[in-house]
Amino acid sequence: MSNDLTERTVGEASPPSSNHFVAPLEETPLVAIDVVKVAEKPSNLWIDAWRDARRRPIFWISGALILLVCVVALFPWLFTNVPPNNDCQLINSNGGPTSGHILGFTKQGCDVYSRIINGTSTSLAVGIIVIVLTTFLGIIFGAFAGFYGGATDAFLSRIGDIFFSIPYILAAVVIMSVLVNYRSVWTISLAIGLFAWPATARVLRAEILRVKNSDFVMASEALGVSSLRILLRHVLPNSIAPVIAITTISLAAAIVAEATLSFLGVGLGSSIMSWGNDINQAQRDLRTNPQTLIYPSLALSITVFAFILMGEVIRDALDPKARALR
Amino acid sequence: MAGYILRRLLQAIPVFFGTTFLIYFMVFAMPGDPILALFGDKTPSPALVAQLRAQYHLDQPFIVQYFIYIGGIFQGNFGMSYSGQPVSEILLRTFPVTLRLAVLALFFETVFGILVGLISGLRKGKLFDGSSLVVSLILISLPIFVIAFVAQYVFGVQLGWARTTVGPGAPIQDLILPALVLASISFAQIVRLTRSSVIETSSLDFVRTAYGKGLSRNRIVPVHILRNSLIPVVTYLATDFGVLLVGATVTEGIFNVPGVGNTLYQAIIRSEGPTVVSFVTVMVLLYLVVNLIVDLLYGLLDPRIRYVK
Numbered sequence: 001m002s003n004d005l006t007e008r009t010v011g012e013a014s015p016p017s018s019n020h021f022v023a024p025l026e027e028t029p030l031v032a033i034d035v036v037k038v039a040e041k042p043s044n045l046w047i048d049a050w051r052d053a054r055r056r057p058i059f060w061i062s063g064a065l066i067l068l069v070c071v072v073a074l075f076p077w078l079f080t081n082v083p084p085n086n087d088c089q090l091i092n093s094n095g096g097p098t099s100g101h102i103l104g105f106t107k108q109g110c111d112v113y114s115r116i117i118n119g120t121s122t123s124l125a126v127g128i129i130v131i132v133l134t135t136f137l138g139i140i141f142g143a144f145a146g147f148y149g150g151a152t153d154a155f156l157s158r159i160g161d162i163f164f165s166i167p168y169i170l171a172a173v174v175i176m177s178v179l180v181n182y183r184s185v186w187t188i189s190l191a192i193g194l195f196a197w198p199a200t201a202r203v204l205r206a207e208i209l210r211v212k213n214s215d216f217v218m219a220s221e222a223l224g225v226s227s228l229r230i231l232l233r234h235v236l237p238n239s240i241a242p243v244i245a246i247t248t249i250s251l252a253a254a255i256v257a258e259a260t261l262s263f264l265g266v267g268l269g270s271s272i273m274s275w276g277n278d279i280n281q282a283q284r285d286l287r288t289n290p291q292t293l294i295y296p297s298l299a300l301s302i303t304v305f306a307f308i309l310m311g312e313v314i315r316d317a318l319d320p321k322a323r324a325l326r
Numbered sequence: 327m328a329g330y331i332l333r334r335l336l337q338a339i340p341v342f343f344g345t346t347f348l349i350y351f352m353v354f355a356m357p358g359d360p361i362l363a364l365f366g367d368k369t370p371s372p373a374l375v376a377q378l379r380a381q382y383h384l385d386q387p388f389i390v391q392y393f394i395y396i397g398g399i400f401q402g403n404f405g406m407s408y409s410g411q412p413v414s415e416i417l418l419r420t421f422p423v424t425l426r427l428a429v430l431a432l433f434f435e436t437v438f439g440i441l442v443g444l445i446s447g448l449r450k451g452k453l454f455d456g457s458s459l460v461v462s463l464i465l466i467s468l469p470i471f472v473i474a475f476v477a478q479y480v481f482g483v484q485l486g487w488a489r490t491t492v493g494p495g496a497p498i499q500d501l502i503l504p505a506l507v508l509a510s511i512s513f514a515q516i517v518r519l520t521r522s523s524v525i526e527t528s529s530l531d532f533v534r535t536a537y538g539k540g541l542s543r544n545r546i547v548p549v550h551i552l553r554n555s556l557i558p559v560v561t562y563l564a565t566d567f568g569v570l571l572v573g574a575t576v577t578e579g580i581f582n583v584p585g586v587g588n589t590l591y592q593a594i595i596r597s598e599g600p601t602v603v604s605f606v607t608v609m610v611l612l613y614l615v616v617n618l619i620v621d622l623l624y625g626l627l628d629p630r631i632r633y634v635k
Contacts, residue, residue, distance in 0.1 A: 161337070162344030165614055167568035170575075170606045173594060174352055177602050256469045260576065263471050265595045283475065283580075290479055297472040305467035312463070 045241060049317035059313045065306035073121035082114040084273055106278070106292050107285055116299045119273040123255045123303060126189050130254035131247050133193030138200025138243065139236075145201065146208030146239075147231045157205070160198040168195035169257055176266040183269045192257045196250065200243055207239040214238075241318045248311035252304045259300050275300045330625045338618050345610050346399070350392050353603050399611075405604040413604040416589055424574060424585035426498070430505035431570065432563070435513045440559065443520025444552060450525055458521075462514035470573050474507045474580040491582040504581040508573050512566050519562055523555035530554075564620035571609045 053059045072079060088110035097104045103112040145156035175191040176183065211217070212235055220230045261267035262276025263283075270277060275296040282293035379385045383394050398405070404413035446455040465473075481503055482490035492500040527533065528551055536546045577583070579591030586605065593601035 158337070158340050158344070161341045162348060165341050165345050165617070166348065166606075166610050167572050167613065169572045170568075170609060171349075171352075174349060174603055174606050177594065177597065177599050178353055180597065252467070259469055260471065260572075263469075264576070264579075264591070265597075279471065279475075286475060286479055287483055290483075293475055297469075297475065301468050301472055304469070305464065308463060308467050 045318065049314070053313050053317040056313055056316075058309050062306045062309035062313065065302065066310060069120060069124060069303050069306060072117055073124040076117045076120065079117045080111075080114045082111045084110060084114040084118040085271075103295050104289075104291055106281065107289070108281075112278075112292055112295050115273060115278055116275065116296055119275045119278065119296070120299070120303075122185060122268065122272060122274045123258060123300070125185050126192070126258040127251040127255045127307070129186070129189035130193045130196065130257075131251045133189065134197040134200050134250060135243065135247060137193070137197035138204060139240075141197070142201035142204030142243075143208060143231060143236055146205035147212055147227075147235055149209075153205075156201075160201050163195050164198035164202075166195055168192055169260055171195040172257065172261055173264065173266055176261060183267070183272075185268065185272070188258055188261060188267055189254075192254055192261075196254070196257075200246065200250070203242050203246060204239060207242050208235055211235050211239045245315040245318045246311070248307050248314055252307035252311065255300070255304055255307070327625065331622060334618065334621055334625070338614065342611075342614060343396075345614065346396060346607065347392060349603065349607055349610065350395055353599070354388065354391065399607075404608055405600060413601070413608070417586065417608060420584060420586045420589055423583060424578070424587060427501050427505055427508065427578065427583055427585060428570060428574060430498070430501055431508035434506055434509035435516055436559075436563070438509075439513045439516030440520050440552075440556070443517040443559075444524055444547070444555075446517065447521040447524025447528070447555075448547065448551075450521075455521070458517060462517045465510055465514040468510075470507070470511055470576050471580060473510050474504075474577055477503055477507050478580065492584070501583065504577050504583055507581075508570065508577045511569060511573050512563075515562065515566070516559060519559050520555060523558050524551055527551050527555045560620075561624065564617055564624075567616045568613050571613060 088106075088108045103116070106112055106115065141156050141160055145153040145160070169192075172188070172191040172195065175194070176188060179187050179191070217230060217234055220234055225233075258267060258274070259276035259279065262274045263280045265280060267276050268274045278296040279293055279300070282289070282296070286293055376385075383391050386394070402414050404417070442458050446458045449455050478490050481487045489500055489503075492504065533546065533550055536550050541550075571587070574585065574587035575590050575594075576587075578585045578587035579595075582588065586608070590602065590605040590609070593605060
């Protein structure tokens with residue numbers, strides 16, 4: 001800015017005869033320093049993130065996969081007409097692919113493809129319930145601990161430490177072992193979510209500690225805004241990005257956790273269609289009929305992969321520092 | 327330093343009581359009578375029920391029961407397994423095997439992870455970097471039991487390079503495949519962490535100074551870049567210990583490694599509740615101790631940590 005103006009001042013505005021080198025105000029034309037497009041909506045973190053994400057092919061690939069998983073979960077009948085559980089005939093036990101049953105049969109003579117399609121909603125439901133729970137608990141604990149600090153922080157953070165110190169799959173193993181008679185999508189999600197939230201709380205707390213020293217927070221304080229309102233209206237919306245960034249990856253982790261628990265036999269009841277259950281059932285036939293194990297594993301891995309990829313894209317898009325690493 | 331150690335130890339106390347209380351609470355506040363459950367469909371005589379209740383202190387208030395249990399832990403009494411063996415005895419037998427497996431896995435994941443991460447970081451955006459990113463994302467997406475089964479099927483059943491199950495005494499050569507499987511979970515994370523850390527360190531002023539002084543790349547990369555990039559990796563390894571414990575449970579179960587994880591795995595699939603709880607408690611305590619030790623070491627290695635409140 002200064003270069004531009006001085007040149008103008010020296011070169012054009014002041015005649016050679018005059019002695020003053022500071023341009024008189026009325027002689028200096030007001031020059032636009034930066035072109036501000038008033039017509040355009042002001043950019044913010046979320047718009048920037050969307051602009052960044054949509055340029056990346058893996059965003060569209062993982063997005064399409066996630067969409068497919070959601071459609072399969074919501075409308076399984078679009079993909080198969082074979083009932084997953086009620087059409088099992090032992091004559092087909094461990095049978096290979098036939099027409100209408102493209103992936104063959106399980107040991108019980110059930111259609112592998114149909115079981116995979118019908119198990120999708122279980123995985124997705126557990127993933128979604130868990131992240132709703134962990135985000136909710138994580139925001140409450142992380143926000144109050146970070147914003148109020150002091151004794152509140154010490155108390156809430158110690159509670160978080162306690163839950164964080166029990167690896168959440170081990171905790172869920174204990175809970176689900178105890179809840180033998182109450183195994184459902186809800187209880188397993190609760191068991192996972194109850195011990196997975198401290199990670200979210202820690203991320204949010206760290207971000208709030210950073211944001212709460214900003215000038216706009218001080219400005220709100222000076223204006224006499226109540227502290228709860230500052231937290232909800234100003235601090236939280238400006239610190240939520242890292243939480244959103246880890247949500248998709250947490251969803252993938254929750255799906256894996258459910259499958260691991262079901263694989264261990266403490267997950268969902270055998271009447272509920274779940275990839276983990278199918279993998280658990282198929283492991284005894286690894287030598288003779290590996291495809292009954294491979295296909296559900298593949299469905300599980302591809303779903304998790306889609307969410308992990310999406311999580312990467314979202315994290316990169318929301319974190320300018322991560323962009324530099326690409 | 328003394329202040330830091332004291333503060334860290336004081337912080338560990340509520341966490342120790344909190345975690346054990348939480349596990350104890352989860353088990354004993356749940357619906358159902360544990361004594362009646364022992365008998366299944368049969369109805370025991372009231373005298374026997376009363377005797378068992380007294381034996382397991384179930385006639386005491388909940389909080390008293392908890393402190394009796396904690397007192398037992400301090401005396402090395404982690405309870406009895408389903409088959410009537412003391413848990414501490416089983417631990418003594420199985421722990422060396424798990425330790426061997428864990429050390430082997432840690433060796434694989436750190437050596438390969440740091441190496442691949444370093445090369446990726448130094449050649450950011452090149453072919454090697456791109457492929458290592460894809461491979462690590464795929465590895466992150468594969469649940470441990472899927473990796474274990476694929477490895478068992480391909481290397482054990484199809485190729486016959488390794489035994490599908492570990493033989494008695496768990497010799498090292500049998501443990502290589504399970505250790506590689508166990509290492510694969512954290513390998514990808516270590517690669518990514520090392521990579522970003524190397525990229526960050528490479529752009530710092532002291533590295534530029536080192537190049538400016540005319541030091542050779544062979545000296546700058548290991549001494550200036552790598553050493554300063556490893557701090558986040560070391561921290562990660564400590565927090566990752568929990569993942570290693572869960573991973574060991576699944577891996578040891580699948581490969582039949584006679585370790586602590588396998589004992590837990592067997593107890594889970596046979597739904598032997600009390601044994602499961604004892605072993606989970608042991609693992610959680612182990613996790614707490616390891617994290618405490620690493621935190622203290624970390625304070626020793628990096629002076630900045632000590633002053634962070």
